Amino acid sequence: MDLNLRDIRALVAVAEAGSFTRAAQRLHLSQPALTVQIRRLEEVVGARLFDRNSRNVALTPTGRELLPLLRKSLRDMESVLRDARAMGVGESGTIRIACLPTFAASVLPELIIGMKREVPRVAFEIRDVVASTVNALVRGEEADIGLTGGAGGAGGDWADPLLEVLHAGVDRLVAVCPRGHPLAKKRRVVPDDLARLPLVLTAPGTSVRAVVDAALGETGKTLEIACEPTYMMTAVAMVRGGLGVTILPETAREVRAEPGLVVRPIDHPAFVRPIALVKKRGRTLPAVTERFVERMRATMNAPR
Structure with missing residues (x-):
């Protein structure tokens, strides 16, 4: 037989009240029910814990030695229960998210600030990585949710059978060039305009590059690729240096980081x-993560 929370709470109540009657009232129990709990605890311990007579109740030497230990156990177990309840209703916990760097550098900080105002005890583990790594982290359960892109369609027809799409949307791409560039004089550009220029494209394997390769491939022209950086900020720096024109998501803050x-x-x-919010299929999200998912959905639906 094991110790349980109710029996320990009963012993502490009797010790503090010095009376079975008063302790039973405090615990909202009948006196016989309280007596049964104390006897059960004594059986588990293998020793008498209270000396009783018609006028009072007193701890035995064994009871006095055990009382501080049991009080500590009671506090610890009640603390665990409070934490478990808080996690169960989404009032605490850790949100583990893998996401595209574009998202991490744009709307994620505001989302985190808003979430922390609503749930002060929330913590975040953030992995800002390319889309293929986002998917791998969610599949491997190193992240509970992922904001990924570059595969499947905007309607949510994503290829990975291990991933479940929680929300899908799109991120429009734009051309970025120096103010003095001929492309800057155009209000809108077309694929042929881009295909005849030196291009600074994000590296193969990135979600943006997959879209750009497919879109420019329709022109049938051989592209002049000046360089292929992994990070968008590097691409912007290369454009600033005059190496060519880049194509990036309009949500990327990097595209407006340079006034020139x-x-x-x-x-x-x-x-x-295409972008999508995903989780591993068949896995239950923590309640606090579900609350954050709702915030992300609202942000992805908001007009830009």
């Missing part, structure tokens, strides 16, 4: 990166 550069929309439906 301008952004132009691309007049073609293929220049759209």
Whole structure:
């Protein structure tokens, strides 16, 4: 037979009240029920814990030695229960998210601030990585949710059978060039404009590059690729240095980080990166993560 929370709470109540009657009232129990709990605890311990007579109740030497230990156990177990209840209703916990760097550098900070105002005890583990790594982290359960892109369609037809799409949307791509560049004089650009220019494209394997390769491949022209950086900020720096024009998501803060550069929309439906919020199929999300997912959905639905 094991110790349980109710029996320990009964012993502490009797010890503090010095009376079975008063302790039973405090615990909202009948006196016989309280007596049964104390006897059960004594059986588990293998020793008498109270000396009783018609006028009072007193701890035995064994009871006096055990009382501080049991009080500590009671506090610890009640603390665990409070924490468990808080996690169960989404009032605490850790949100583990893997996401595209674009998202991490744009709307994620505001989302975290808003969540911390609502749930002060929430913690975050953030992995800002390319789409293929986002998917791998969610599949491997190193992240509970992922904001990924570059595969499947905006309607949620994502190829990975291990991932469940919680929300899907799109991220439109734009051309970024220096203010003095001929492309800057155009209100909108078309794929042929881009195909004849030196290009600074994000590295193969990134979600943006997959969309750009497919879209520019429709022109049938051989592309002049000046360089292929992994990070968008590096691409922006290369454009600033005059190496070429880059194509990035319009949500990326990097595209507006340099006052000497301008952004132009691309007049073609293929220049759209599908994005999706995913979790591992069949896995239950922590309640606090579910609350954060609702915030992310609202942000992804908001007009830009």
